[in-house]
Amino acid sequence: MKAMIGLEIHVQMTEAGSKLFCDCKANYRGMEPNSNICPVCIGLPGALPVVNKRSVELALAASLAFNCHVPDYIVFTRKHYFYPDLPKNYQISMYERAGGVPICRGGKVRYLDIHSWEWKECRLRRINIEEDPGRTIYGEGGILRSSEAYVDYNRSGVPLLEIITEPDLKSAREARQLVEYVLLVLEYLGATNPRLEGAFRVDANVSVEGGERVEVKNIGSTLDVEKAINFEIMRQSAIISSGGKVERETRHWDAERGSTRPLRQKEQEEDYLYFPDPDLPAIALRDMLPKAKAIASSSDPAALFEKAISLGVQRELAWSMVTARPSLMLYLEAVERGADPQLAARIIAVDYKGELREREKDPHDPANWPSADTIVELSRLMKEGAYTYDAIKGIVLPKLAENPAADLKLLLPQRAENLEQVIEEVLKREERAVKDYLSGKAQALNYLVGAVIRAAGKRALDPRAIREAIERRLAKK
Amino acid sequence: MECRKELLERLAELAKIALSEEEKESICKDLERIAGYLRAVGEAAKELEAEPLYYVWDLPGPLREPSESPKVSIEELPTKVKEGYVAVPWRGGSVE
Amino acid sequence: MSREAWRVAEEIRAGADPSRHVEEVLERIERWEGAVKAFISLDLPEALRERAERLERKIRKGERVGKLAGLLVSVKDNICTSWLPTTAGSRMLEGYVSPYNATAVERVLQEDAIIVGKTNLDEFAMGSTTELSAFWPTRNPWDLERVPGGSSGGSAASLAYGGADLSLGSDTGGSARLPAAYTATVGLKPTYGLVSRYGLIPYGNSLEQISPMARSVRDVALLLEVIGGWDPKDATALRVERPRLDPSPAEPRALRLCLVKEMVEGAEEPIEKLFWNTIHKLSSEGAQLEELSIPLLSKALPAYYTIAFAEASSNLARYAGIFYPTKGSSGSWEKYVGEARARGFGREVKRRILMGVYALSEGFRDEFYVAATKVRRAIRDEVLKVVKRCVIAAQASPILPPKIGERLDDPLKLYYMDMYTVIANLAGVPALVQPLGFSQGLPIGIQWMAGPLEESKLISLGLLVEELTGIKGAMAE
Numbered sequence A: 001m002k003a004m005i006g007l008e009i010h011v012q013m014t015e016a017g018s019k020l021f022c023d024c025k026a027n028y029r030g031m032e033p034n035s036n037i038c039p040v041c042i043g044l045p046g047a048l049p050v051v052n053k054r055s056v057e058l059a060l061a062a063s064l065a066f067n068c069h070v071p072d073y074i075v076f077t078r079k080h081y082f083y084p085d086l087p088k089n090y091q092i093s094m095y096e097r098a099g100g101v102p103i104c105r106g107g108k109v110r111y112l113d114i115h116s117w118e119w120k121e122c123r124l125r126r127i128n129i130e131e132d133p134g135r136t137i138y139g140e141g142g143i144l145r146s147s148e149a150y151v152d153y154n155r156s157g158v159p160l161l162e163i164i165t166e167p168d169l170k171s172a173r174e175a176r177q178l179v180e181y182v183l184l185v186l187e188y189l190g191a192t193n194p195r196l197e198g199a200f201r202v203d204a205n206v207s208v209e210g211g212e213r214v215e216v217k218n219i220g221s222t223l224d225v226e227k228a229i230n231f232e233i234m235r236q237s238a239i240i241s242s243g244g245k246v247e248r249e250t251r252h253w254d255a256e257r258g259s260t261r262p263l264r265q266k267e268q269e270e271d272y273l274y275f276p277d278p279d280l281p282a283i284a285l286r287d288m289l290p291k292a293k294a295i296a297s298s299s300d301p302a303a304l305f306e307k308a309i310s311l312g313v314q315r316e317l318a319w320s321m322v323t324a325r326p327s328l329m330l331y332l333e334a335v336e337r338g339a340d341p342q343l344a345a346r347i348i349a350v351d352y353k354g355e356l357r358e359r360e361k362d363p364h365d366p367a368n369w370p371s372a373d374t375i376v377e378l379s380r381l382m383k384e385g386a387y388t389y390d391a392i393k394g395i396v397l398p399k400l401a402e403n404p405a406a407d408l409k410l411l412l413p414q415r416a417e418n419l420e421q422v423i424e425e426v427l428k429r430e431e432r433a434v435k436d437y438l439s440g441k442a443q444a445l446n447y448l449v450g451a452v453i454r455a456a457g458k459r460a461l462d463p464r465a466i467r468e469a470i471e472r473r474l475a476k477k
Numbered sequence B: 001m002e003c004r005k006e007l008l009e010r011l012a013e014l015a016k017i018a019l020s021e022e023e024k025e026s027i028c029k030d031l032e033r034i035a036g037y038l039r040a041v042g043e044a045a046k047e048l049e050a051e052p053l054y055y056v057w058d059l060p061g062p063l064r065e066p067s068e069s070p071k072v073s074i075e076e077l078p079t080k081v082k083e084g085y086v087a088v089p090w091r092g093g094s095v096e
Numbered sequence C: 001m002s003r004e005a006w007r008v009a010e011e012i013r014a015g016a017d018p019s020r021h022v023e024e025v026l027e028r029i030e031r032w033e034g035a036v037k038a039f040i041s042l043d044l045p046e047a048l049r050e051r052a053e054r055l056e057r058k059i060r061k062g063e064r065v066g067k068l069a070g071l072l073v074s075v076k077d078n079i080c081t082s083w084l085p086t087t088a089g090s091r092m093l094e095g096y097v098s099p100y101n102a103t104a105v106e107r108v109l110q111e112d113a114i115i116v117g118k119t120n121l122d123e124f125a126m127g128s129t130t131e132l133s134a135f136w137p138t139r140n141p142w143d144l145e146r147v148p149g150g151s152s153g154g155s156a157a158s159l160a161y162g163g164a165d166l167s168l169g170s171d172t173g174g175s176a177r178l179p180a181a182y183t184a185t186v187g188l189k190p191t192y193g194l195v196s197r198y199g200l201i202p203y204g205n206s207l208e209q210i211s212p213m214a215r216s217v218r219d220v221a222l223l224l225e226v227i228g229g230w231d232p233k234d235a236t237a238l239r240v241e242r243p244r245l246d247p248s249p250a251e252p253r254a255l256r257l258c259l260v261k262e263m264v265e266g267a268e269e270p271i272e273k274l275f276w277n278t279i280h281k282l283s284s285e286g287a288q289l290e291e292l293s294i295p296l297l298s299k300a301l302p303a304y305y306t307i308a309f310a311e312a313s314s315n316l317a318r319y320a321g322i323f324y325p326t327k328g329s330s331g332s333w334e335k336y337v338g339e340a341r342a343r344g345f346g347r348e349v350k351r352r353i354l355m356g357v358y359a360l361s362e363g364f365r366d367e368f369y370v371a372a373t374k375v376r377r378a379i380r381d382e383v384l385k386v387v388k389r390c391v392i393a394a395q396a397s398p399i400l401p402p403k404i405g406e407r408l409d410d411p412l413k414l415y416y417m418d419m420y421t422v423i424a425n426l427a428g429v430p431a432l433v434q435p436l437g438f439s440q441g442l443p444i445g446i447q448w449m450a451g452p453l454e455e456s457k458l459i460s461l462g463l464l465v466e467e468l469t470g471i472k473g474a475m476a477e
């Protein structure tokens, strides 16, 4: 059945430095509960919010990156509802009516469908900047039965982008790809680290032909975006094909069970009593535009992807690098400094990345990648024929992945010309094995390779190169 | 003036104030009277064609530059703290 | 003891013993406080003496001594102090100690003032008589059967009997000026944004200012010089230097006074009489008079109350029994919050919150809140036009100080008391109330309004009027 999907993506600007309206930290991970709080972010009487400049710059850069209509100034609104994790019992957010002015109205995201390698478009309705509430955990019985709730306000006031799309998405996979792409853009802008626990949450509005729109809340990963929407499309389709009616409702995604369940229905429509926050005069954007434009244009993953393609890199490899920002940055720098575009791409996107994966090292951490100079040098050595790709891959990359800062000279296998003498000596000594080999006993060659490696001592050696050298030498006989 | 009790109950629900029956009676009447008085602004605004004024000087506000300001210790506040978390009644039902 | 505060500070700076002055004030408190009940909390006499001794040592050492050296300042109990409770006159905050000081408090302390205690007010500053304090009504030192006005009634009363030299009040719709009129003291509502609101427990954020109060115009100017000027913690604070106010009286012939019909008419007879006497005196000294009418001002009171209620309903949402002393008893969140708020708030506060929610709710927002903000713009524009060419001369109160209990039966009767004062709050302009004289022993005041940041005009006019009336530094005996 045909589905229509719209998303609300809440992304924390984890890299904004401070919270939206105070000086507490935007990234609260690893802190003791309630140790990242001040009078402003727990809403003590008399404390006043002042907008953090970096948050607005980043939100503005995001709005530009998503081709939004950006207003001259933005106005924060108060959104009222009572909840333990909301210390003021209103959230400072944005609203397009009642005097509020969101940072983006009407934009579009061009995102890559990596199954068809097509660029697709999804319209944005608006982007709001708002403060995150605190984090609530529940005791025994969970949210439904726990007698007490326990709140950590470290998260309270962290800047959030609320990105609201039009219902332009047609499948769960498209929805997932859109979310992944949006997160990628925000990561490139330096607004967020989407891999941090709780850095984003998604609500999905899903409807199938002939049914009402159902909102699914609390989706916490891109994989779950796909799962939850697929579940919902199937659920709704089944109702409709059996002649039932899909009513408008809000459901909760239960990631553990892999299903959605209805949330308690409110008897009345919510009324958030929106009005412009009188503590926060409008913020003019004009002075911030040049900087935001510079951030947006220098950090566009699509443009960087195209750049890699234009260097002759296969799109799969190019995309693989785009999805791990440090690897793409390393690649572009290495190529700029003279590395061969193909060889560099193969090292970075395939084999080195594979070594990191094997070691469970994070490819998103720049410290896990070697310097551009190392890549340039490896490329030069292969280009000059000093080493085969396999030699580098088999011997250098595993050690480099172990220690990306290691001195390349110590990792390189002994060069072939220095080995000539050792091979000569071994062949002289191992007369019998040579004879066996020449008479057609293939395993004798393995023995000779081993003997050369032993004779050469502990130096890093490429067995395949030795094998080739012995073959070449004996063929002359 | 007639008092609309459903309206008062809706407002009390939005404002999260548990009103006693006796309070409801008197506040309902007061609200009707006050609302009747304040209604004059609706009439006046219709004739004005003025834009709303939310910030009296219509000036853009400042932005915060990164700085350090004093933190609050949760222990200083008159709130129940359990292992660092603020404990609030949730579905307890019974009297604490 | 009828010396002006600025003179006392100068004497102390020149070597007079600050401890003697502390004893003088303590004697007044000893004599009056039991009957008047101006303070919710008083610092211990030993603590005040200790502060005075510390100041004396500082003076002896020749260190820099502040402008308020040795002056005793009372602070309205909706302004946060970190060593004395801040209750806002509400059960909700009974015993609450703020973890930080308001900016105005910090500045007063930096200038070597001694804070004597926290003064009574109508709960959350919602009232015009100080009878709506959750603790007790404050009595007017000039007539103990009568109210001192509100909501800064405790501050005004403390000045009127000599329990403080200066006071920090707040003025949302006349809360500093009405009490000044009722107690023969001086109250100045500064230009919106001249004084930081950081640490002022909000009632109507877009309307209110912390306001200096004293027994003379020059003393009010002195206090404004200390607390005025930009504060990065308040986004609505204007980017202006600390004000410098010239203490010389205005030249009558250079004066242009505007008499706006709606702000002059409608007061009780003795008030009208004294008002016109003063105006005619100024006129005969050479001041030019202009009479005009702004019919829209008849809507000022409903516009003011609509905005104030809406903002109040939002500001007071945070009091939910979690961070503040008054708790609920139920174990279920929703009920608990409802109970805490039912217990903690008084009748008038509940009315105003409910009315504010009404004014902001879907379906009513446009006809109440938004309409009021439109009326506000029109009123502001009219007032700004007038104050460009003259200082507005206006009544301060339509009535003489009422008897305790007289105005409590009907909320609208209470609201009418603010009819002349709310205009300056709607328009954001500064306004000064000073005493003109007495009728049957009851003080009568007059109000002056000037253009934005023209506090100096109000001060020099006020000094001239003091010369004319001879009323300066009056204290009840």
Ligand SMILES: [Zn+2]
Residues within 6 Å of the ligand: A019, A022, A023, A024, A036, A037, A038, A039, A040, A041, A042, A157
């Ligand atoms: Zn904070």
